[in-house]
Amino acid sequence: MTTAMRQPTLETLGLGGVLDLFRNGRLPADPAGLVDRVFGPAKARGSLVITGANGIVGAGKTMQLGSRLQPYDVRIVALDFPNAPDGIGAQYPGLEQAFGREGAARIMGNIIRLSYDGTHLPVELANLKPRFLLEAIPEILDVKRAHYAVFRKAFPDIEIRSVTSGFPSAELGVGIAHPAFPHQINKVWEVVEPEPSDVTRLLWALGLLPVPVSDHWSFVLDVLFCGITLAALRYHRARNMPFWKIDKFARKLVGPNPFRAHDAIGAKGANFLTWSCLHHLTEHYGELFRPTPELEAHKDSGQDWYPPNHFRPLVNWALDDTAADEFRTWMLGSVYQMTALMLHERRGHLSHLNAIGELCAQFRRGVLALMREDGPDGVRATVQRYHALHPEAASTAWYPDALHAMAAPEWQQLYVNAEHDGTVGVVTISRESYNRDVDAELNRAIDWLKAAKIDRVILTSDFHLSTQMVGADTAEFYPALEREDEGERIASTWSRTARRLNDEFAVSVAFVAGKRALGGMLELLMHCHYIVANDGASLGMPEVTLPVVPGMEGCHWPLRKAKPADRGKLLHLLLSGRAVTAGDAVGWLIDYAAPMSAALAMAWKIAADGKHGLVRRTVEAASIEVPDGVSGLPTGRSPEGEAGREAIMECIQQACAVPLTEALGVQARLSAAFMVSDACRSGAVGSDFAKTVLV
Amino acid sequence: MGNPPSIFPRARIPYGTWGSSYFPAWQTSPLAEVNIGQFAGEAMNRILGLRRVPASQLDYLVIGSTIPWHWKFWNAPLVASCLGNRVPGFHVEQACATGLQAILLAAAQVETKAHDTVGVLTFDRTSDSPVGVFPERRAHQRTVPIADVWDNFGFDPATGNAMITTAGIAARKYKIDRSEVDEIALLRHEQYFQAKQSGFLDRVLVPLEVLNLQGRPMGRIDDDVGVRKLTLESLRAMRELDTCVTGGTQTHASDGMASLLVTTPEQARALSPRPEIDIRFVGTTTVRTQPSLMPEAPALAVRKLLADTGLTMADIAVVKNHNPFAVNDAVFARVVDYDWKEMNKTGSSLVWGHPQGPTLTRLVIEALEEAVDLGGGHVLVFGCAAGDVGIAALLTVTEGA
Numbered sequence A: 001m002t003t004a005m006r007q008p009t010l011e012t013l014g015l016g017g018v019l020d021l022f023r024n025g026r027l028p029a030d031p032a033g034l035v036d037r038v039f040g041p042a043k044a045r046g047s048l049v050i051t052g053a054n055g056i057v058g059a060g061k062t063m064q065l066g067s068r069l070q071p072y073d074v075r076i077v078a079l080d081f082p083n084a085p086d087g088i089g090a091q092y093p094g095l096e097q098a099f100g101r102e103g104a105a106r107i108m109g110n111i112i113r114l115s116y117d118g119t120h121l122p123v124e125l126a127n128l129k130p131r132f133l134l135e136a137i138p139e140i141l142d143v144k145r146a147h148y149a150v151f152r153k154a155f156p157d158i159e160i161r162s163v164t165s166g167f168p169s170a171e172l173g174v175g176i177a178h179p180a181f182p183h184q185i186n187k188v189w190e191v192v193e194p195e196p197s198d199v200t201r202l203l204w205a206l207g208l209l210p211v212p213v214s215d216h217w218s219f220v221l222d223v224l225f226c227g228i229t230l231a232a233l234r235y236h237r238a239r240n241m242p243f244w245k246i247d248k249f250a251r252k253l254v255g256p257n258p259f260r261a262h263d264a265i266g267a268k269g270a271n272f273l274t275w276s277c278l279h280h281l282t283e284h285y286g287e288l289f290r291p292t293p294e295l296e297a298h299k300d301s302g303q304d305w306y307p308p309n310h311f312r313p314l315v316n317w318a319l320d321d322t323a324a325d326e327f328r329t330w331m332l333g334s335v336y337q338m339t340a341l342m343l344h345e346r347r348g349h350l351s352h353l354n355a356i357g358e359l360c361a362q363f364r365r366g367v368l369a370l371m372r373e374d375g376p377d378g379v380r381a382t383v384q385r386y387h388a389l390h391p392e393a394a395s396t397a398w399y400p401d402a403l404h405a406m407a408a409p410e411w412q413q414l415y416v417n418a419e420h421d422g423t424v425g426v427v428t429i430s431r432e433s434y435n436r437d438v439d440a441e442l443n444r445a446i447d448w449l450k451a452a453k454i455d456r457v458i459l460t461s462d463f464h465l466s467t468q469m470v471g472a473d474t475a476e477f478y479p480a481l482e483r484e485d486e487g488e489r490i491a492s493t494w495s496r497t498a499r500r501l502n503d504e505f506a507v508s509v510a511f512v513a514g515k516r517a518l519g520g521m522l523e524l525l526m527h528c529h530y531i532v533a534n535d536g537a538s539l540g541m542p543e544v545t546l547p548v549v550p551g552m553e554g555c556h557w558p559l560r561k562a563k564p565a566d567r568g569k570l571l572h573l574l575l576s577g578r579a580v581t582a583g584d585a586v587g588w589l590i591d592y593a594a595p596m597s598a599a600l601a602m603a604w605k606i607a608a609d610g611k612h613g614l615v616r617r618t619v620e621a622a623s624i625e626v627p628d629g630v631s632g633l634p635t636g637r638s639p640e641g642e643a644g645r646e647a648i649m650e651c652i653q654q655a656c657a658v659p660l661t662e663a664l665g666v667q668a669r670l671s672a673a674f675m676v677s678d679a680c681r682s683g684a685v686g687s688d689f690a691k692t693v694l695v
Numbered sequence B: 001m002g003n004p005p006s007i008f009p010r011a012r013i014p015y016g017t018w019g020s021s022y023f024p025a026w027q028t029s030p031l032a033e034v035n036i037g038q039f040a041g042e043a044m045n046r047i048l049g050l051r052r053v054p055a056s057q058l059d060y061l062v063i064g065s066t067i068p069w070h071w072k073f074w075n076a077p078l079v080a081s082c083l084g085n086r087v088p089g090f091h092v093e094q095a096c097a098t099g100l101q102a103i104l105l106a107a108a109q110v111e112t113k114a115h116d117t118v119g120v121l122t123f124d125r126t127s128d129s130p131v132g133v134f135p136e137r138r139a140h141q142r143t144v145p146i147a148d149v150w151d152n153f154g155f156d157p158a159t160g161n162a163m164i165t166t167a168g169i170a171a172r173k174y175k176i177d178r179s180e181v182d183e184i185a186l187l188r189h190e191q192y193f194q195a196k197q198s199g200f201l202d203r204v205l206v207p208l209e210v211l212n213l214q215g216r217p218m219g220r221i222d223d224d225v226g227v228r229k230l231t232l233e234s235l236r237a238m239r240e241l242d243t244c245v246t247g248g249t250q251t252h253a254s255d256g257m258a259s260l261l262v263t264t265p266e267q268a269r270a271l272s273p274r275p276e277i278d279i280r281f282v283g284t285t286t287v288r289t290q291p292s293l294m295p296e297a298p299a300l301a302v303r304k305l306l307a308d309t310g311l312t313m314a315d316i317a318v319v320k321n322h323n324p325f326a327v328n329d330a331v332f333a334r335v336v337d338y339d340w341k342e343m344n345k346t347g348s349s350l351v352w353g354h355p356q357g358p359t360l361t362r363l364v365i366e367a368l369e370e371a372v373d374l375g376g377g378h379v380l381v382f383g384c385a386a387g388d389v390g391i392a393a394l395l396t397v398t399e400g401a
Helices: A009-013 A018-024 A031-039 A056-072 A089-109 A141-154 A198-205 A220-239 A243-253 A258-265 A267-285 A293-301 A321-344 A350-360 A367-389 A391-395 A400-407 A436-451 A474-481 A484-503 A519-526 A557-561 A564-576 A596-608 A639-656 A660-675 A678-682 A684-692 B036-050 B072-083 B098-111 B148-153 B163-173 B178-198 B232-237 B265-271 B294-309 B326-336 B359-373
Strands: A047-051 A076-080 A111-115 A130-135 A159-162 A175-179 A188-192 A209-212 A416-420 A424-429 A456-461 A507-512 A516-518 A530-534 A538-540 A592-594 B060-064 B089-092 B117-125 B131-135 B143-147 B208-211 B217-221 B255-263 B277-288 B316-322 B377-385 B389-399
Touching: A009 A198, A009 A209, A009 A350, A018 A416, A018 A424, A018 A596, A031 A056, A031 A130, A031 A198, A047 A056, A056 A076, A056 A089, A056 A175, A089 A111, A130 A141, A141 A159, A175 A198, A188 A198, A188 A220, A188 A350, A198 A209, A209 A350, A220 A243, A220 A258, A220 A267, A220 A293, A220 A321, A220 A350, A243 A258, A243 A321, A243 A684, A258 A267, A267 A293, A321 A350, A321 A367, A321 A391, A321 A400, A350 A367, A367 A391, A367 A400, A416 A436, A424 A436, A424 A596, A436 A484, A456 A596, A474 A484, A474 A660, A474 A684, A484 A507, A484 A519, A484 A660, A507 A519, A507 A596, A516 A519, A519 A538, A519 A557, A530 A596, A557 A564, A557 A639, A564 A639, A592 A596, A639 A660, A639 A678, A660 A678, A678 A684, B036 B072, B036 B117, B036 B208, B036 B255, B060 B072, B060 B098, B072 B089, B072 B117, B089 B098, B098 B117, B098 B255, B098 B277, B098 B359, B098 B377, B098 B389, B117 B359, B143 B148, B163 B294, B163 B326, B178 B232, B178 B326, B255 B265, B255 B359, B265 B277, B277 B294, B294 B326, B294 B377, B294 B389, B316 B326, B316 B359, B359 B377, B359 B389
Parallel strands: A047 A076, A047 A130, A076 A111, A130 A159, A159 A175, A188 A209, A424 A456, A456 A507, A507 A530, A516 A538, A530 A592, B060 B089, B060 B117, B316 B377
Antiparallel strands: A175 A188, A416 A424, B117 B255, B131 B143, B208 B217, B277 B389, B377 B389
């Protein structure tokens, strides 16, 4: 029997837990079988119809699903009005960039573009055997209902999903599959259906991220995104700050640029959608959501929020500490109250609610993670201060009781979960980049396993929200660019967490399930006794390209595990920034690479019974010799890049020249020292810092 | 003091909702390089934000400027867009009287109930003023280029004289002595620096940071750059350009903006951080004097306004004027029999420069702040304008009414 800290998010899709997946040695759903179930067997394969296919959503999803279903011979029927502007053609350059000319041609060759008048379906459509309709037409309830009736009359068994961002399934009479922007590449779909369906499982099997949410007016993403936009609008109305500057302070505070996002999506459509969402929310929940006159005006005019180029802003706006605190209250007070409402309504798995903000609405940290950091009293105080500024919001939709459970594992383990069967534990990370939240949650997960006397563990991603492990969240480094002690604290703390994987378990196995494991995440995985990877995964240490000096022992730990003859490869990995495929890294960086099922089985073997045939590579505790140079490094780097490479080399030499017991401190100190250098501040992290923090 | 009836009983200036930029001298700040209409709109929005007045409260905008600026054709509606509130409005221009005329016209909008809350936004950029090219078939040059500021200062087409010449003529008419004019100039500078040191100007002037095209700081407008610390000796040593006019006894060209609101009594109380302060319009007048006697015109306007309202100078708490030449103050003292030491106690445009459009707006704001410090009273603001014109207005500040 499997015990979990909290429910695995995979389970919300009806796909079981992560530990089962390792135990079974295979993924819980395969795309070919699900394509057969949704679109019929190969000999009688039906098609996917996307209506409103030339719109922003329709065209984006035609590309995304077209590219993923083409290998399974599922035809995509792109249906729209004859006079609709060509949204699909506009996608072609991006498709070509992603898949190459031949790949793009193949995908486009599988897309059949048809026109209709909105009421009469083209005769040709029947020959294409529509099995699944993805409706992406304008957000008008009656029009949508009539649209479904037309399809159901012609194709009674057709499965229908609406991409609506606002109308509940109960109003529409169909299921919801609400995708996030940008629609070509964002993998998240909020789904509303009574039980996890084959359609939803197919989305997962195709590498997308379906996220079940409850059937309420406006789904989680829209409450968060429209909510932060509304908060920004209210601040504008109270204090006059121009939209462009609010965006800068909002980005500094939480991450999103709500106004820029509207303009980037296309103000005309986005303004309407935001207004529509807030309008319906106001009807159901009251003043908390009422659109401001500015939004009404922009909805009617379709005007951009940013000034035109010839009126680029001239007068700057600053916030002193008091004003910044008030800004925070306007923004977070509103968003916290809206989130408490969603918690009250149990709109979804808490990790999902949190992740939607990060993956779809630009939040640097999910709203629940922010609330958790403030604590229930802090959140309540923020909302109460907000009510003092905007008393109308106090009268409706405020559910402070929803914060009571903040100490529960569902709140405390938003990003990291753990399961065990009494012998083997699995720790899953659902965030693609490592930050303070992941660090704290990972420690709690390890503690939980230790308390259950589990000393064999697999560390991996969650097979759901995290499809890759991209490294440290560089936003965490911003304070370290100004304070060396902060850099040292981050590097030391995170390294100590990583060492627990080596020190506190009899066997620890890192499993790379996704497309890549890079930087800080790879450093974390290195601390496990074994690394097993899906053979297509890329592994790399791109720090030198930023540049930063790896802080989680990447400059000595893998070198201590490698044979002396292989240390040159690790130097190249660290000093070039170039990734290697998992298959090429076996023996010197990782321990095993194979196709997914075999890799899963090997990881389980290592963790469960130890009869796996692999030799455990030990970490050399004494100082080690490393080459003082390596050939074949890329040339022509910037001065910052060269400085970064020199600093990494220096760190390698110094950290390897001391015993393991001292190496952590050496690496943390040198990593922190480089963080405050001009070279680091001139690089990518420094540039992001300047754009995000120095506003 | 007397209490004459108000010419605009429905109109009020809400205390503390105003603000002006500093006025850096011609060519000394980033303002020399920007679209001043855009700057003014954005600056007024910033000022209103700092004063906690939502820009959305405005329902009309009167703008005042005298020097053409890019896209001036689009006028107040364009500036309102830069301000962040797409209200209608119009543009007013009366040379150096522009600021005061704009305020009075805003009051008229409120008085007639055409609008309830009118923004007054005045601005000018004298730096690099545009060159207008005027095809004139009847002129022997055929096509006449005019660099707005300098060519206009140097030539009144109605008289053929320069501005500076009018100061010399007025000084001679009133037999003004150079030493008195130097003393006036010295006092005005001392008054300015005293006001600055006391923090008084911080209630009027708002530092503003200007951004370049990339959104990076281009400079801060946080000082009246160009104001010099003068001594009597240095003033006396200056070369006389015309009778009683030297580099130290005349103003200098500068750039800037100034803004305030005019609204109903109810709205004034709602918008002001000190609703107990009531600022009303008492009266106004404009006169035109004999050719090339411009410095005399404002004094004559004041004399007429006093007669119209039944007040005397003894009734006035604060006296403030636009004085491009120190001669103006000497002439005023003669015409209305007033001690020039008692006026312009926080400085004047003689000292901090003359961006034309906003000059009298800033003077009004300073005068009202001064009156509030005094606990209220009648406020007299006046000044000269191109064409030998003088404008004067009386306001009343009462507290706790």
